[in-house]
Amino acid sequence: MLQSLRHYGEVHQKLVTCVRHLTTTEVSTALRPFYFNVHPDLFGQYPSQRAINENSLKQLSSIMEMLQAKRWIKPASLQFYLRDKKCEEGTFRLIKIYISERDIREAVLTILRACDLPTEYVDKIPKPPEPKKETVRINTNNIDFSKVNENDPIFGPIVMRQKINEAKEALKLKNWLVKNYQSALEKLEANRPLREEVDRLRKKIAQQWKLxxxxxxxxxxxxxxxxxxxxxxxxxxxxxxxxxxxxxxxxxxxxxxxxxxxxxxxxxxxxxxxxxxxxxxxxxxxxxxxxxxxxxxxxxxxxxxxxxxxxxxxxxxxxxxxxxxxxxxxxxxxxxxxxxxxxxxxxxxxxxxxxxxxxxxxxxxxxxxxxxxxxxxxxxxxxxxxxxxxNLEHAKEKMTEYKNNKYIERSLQKQCMDEFKLFNLGKDDNVTPDLMIKCCERLLEKKIDIEQYLSGIHLNVATYYSVLSDGVVCIPWNWKL
Structure with a gap:
């Protein structure tokens, strides 16, 4: 376990340090010429342009903070008005800056180039050495990600994928039966006196009032x-x-x-x-x-x-x-x-x-x-x-199909009852004969894998997994092994 976590930390460090982020001071210095050109105070007599620049600067500030915090950003398009010094007072130039970079250095360069501002300061800041191009293969199955946040930019998707796979595995018939078989038997046995009491009361009422x-x-x-x-x-x-x-x-x-x-x-x-x-x-x-x-x-x-x-x-x-x-x-x-x-x-x-x-x-x-x-x-x-x-022809086909299926369904239900030694076998109203036939055929086909988890069970074919309070085990007709 300790070795797996250490390996996780080393890989995480390698991937994160591949790109060097500019410091907060370096970003402020690089963007100073840009701020001097778009600052809202320069547009005091022009409320429309002032409002647009003020709103865009707020968005830009949020984007830069997220980039420095190594968080993902959605691509954004920002609008700014710049004073055109070559023209008369009240003349402005509208520029649109599209920021989609995940590297703050490239984002700063995009902003400066869009405004035709010099980039020498950023260019002089040394770039980190190019990492060696090597394929890092990680066997994620052997790493414990239980303490890793789902929002982690590197391993978040792996964590989510693992959770999805675990949920899928849990909903496979054999795995689900292994987990719930004993509980279902206990509930069924615990309700036996209750079922016997209900049968006794039903017979008594029917006999007494000739129902x-x-x-x-x-x-x-x-x-x-x-x-x-x-x-x-x-x-x-x-x-x-x-x-x-x-x-x-x-x-x-x-x-x-x-x-x-x-x-x-x-x-x-x-x-x-x-x-x-x-x-x-x-x-x-x-x-x-x-x-x-x-x-x-x-x-x-x-x-x-x-x-x-x-x-x-x-x-x-x-x-x-x-x-x-x-x-x-x-x-x-x-x-x-x-x-x-x-x-x-x-x-x-x-x-x-x-x-x-x-x-x-x-x-x-x-x-x-x-x-x-x-x-x-x-x-x-x-x-x-x-x-x-x-629908005349369609109805005729359905009638013929149903007449054949209802006999096949009864035969397969009896076969499943006998071979799996089920306590009972039923189905929900919305499970049609053709779906019940498919379910029973597949149960018999996979008998070797699941028969030990069905013996003595009250099984109900439905569209969901559940163990009811009286011990009835519900499985979807289209289960996967």
Missing amino acids: TDVRWDCGWNVTHFRGCLQSFMSLAEQHPEVMHVLKDRTLVFAPFTGISLEGHIMLNSGEVRHNWLDLIKNVRSHDKILFRIPGFEKSVSQVLRGIKVGRRKFMPKVLAGEYERNLQQITTSLSDYRGRRGFPKQWPQSLEEFEIVVETEAGPLMVSPTGQFIVPSSLPGFLLVNFITT
Whole structure:
């Protein structure tokens, strides 16, 4: 270590002393003729010229200080007015001085030459001997730069490069797993009693009130889920007379309270129990809207040549009443368009092999990875027709690709579960089947390098690295080894 630091100091000294800087006294003496010509006091009766010279001198002073302090400067262009002695009073000559030198001697010479002033004084100051031209090779990997400032003019870039390389190495899958594997296992084991308690509560609630399923769709961790289950059990025990409406339904703790398009009872995990009770008491009134939705979906299908009206797999949860309004809006828009213009001739007679998903007014306009047309309900008819016309073939390709990929994805997920002995394997909603396939294939390809760090892990494929509080290990689908 000591030898490395000594070598660093020697190299630093060699590089810094290659150029001799003029002293402060020498700089002042050399620029004295220049100051006599541009000093603001000489332009007392001419405020415009005085202001320009005064401002430029301030900038020049700052530049000279930085050069003497061996700091980098940005190239600068300065303007000065000089009195023209050969002409009458009030006549000035404007000069522009461009300073880009990193050597103060050359900067001083540039200033003097721009003003046609003599440079003999600077020329008489001896120049330092030319250093021998030799290539200095430094193995920076063996030098400790931890105490070197990032702004160091010589070694600053090396320090930054080392930090960037260290950060890149830390985000390689194997290195990251080595660092976080044990921590993830400990968190997973510590949460085991909690998971068992949640499973017990889910089964008890489902059996007691004859529910089809009890789900968690909120994004919070398992501790929050347990709290919601306990709150619901307490509510159900206090008001058993209204719980009969839950029979054969699915109960979901979600970001909102209402009835979903699938008929699931959604309870906001962040709301008070009184709001949950209000919804349960009024489930029948919400069901009336739900029963009307197939009719509105059929209207969209009929006006659009028999196209299927579906819902995308990870569609944001929407209340039945809002969805009904969305369907009405898109049906009206398409009916008006068809009445005025008719559909393009290149369209097939039937669009029944295609599928459309109607979302909120602020929803996206896109072809989903599954080949569905995703459209906002506020889209004008002519724009919707143009969008479908342009993307018919693209949607067909996506549908075929998805049908093939979903089976391949399931097979690869099972293979990864078995070969790596994972506790579980999941993925985020934004990881499409093709991306999941690429990730699983690469995991299996690099099995020898990483299998010891995946055994017993609850793995989730996402777009980032993280170990969640419940021990779930998130890795990006496009990881690098």
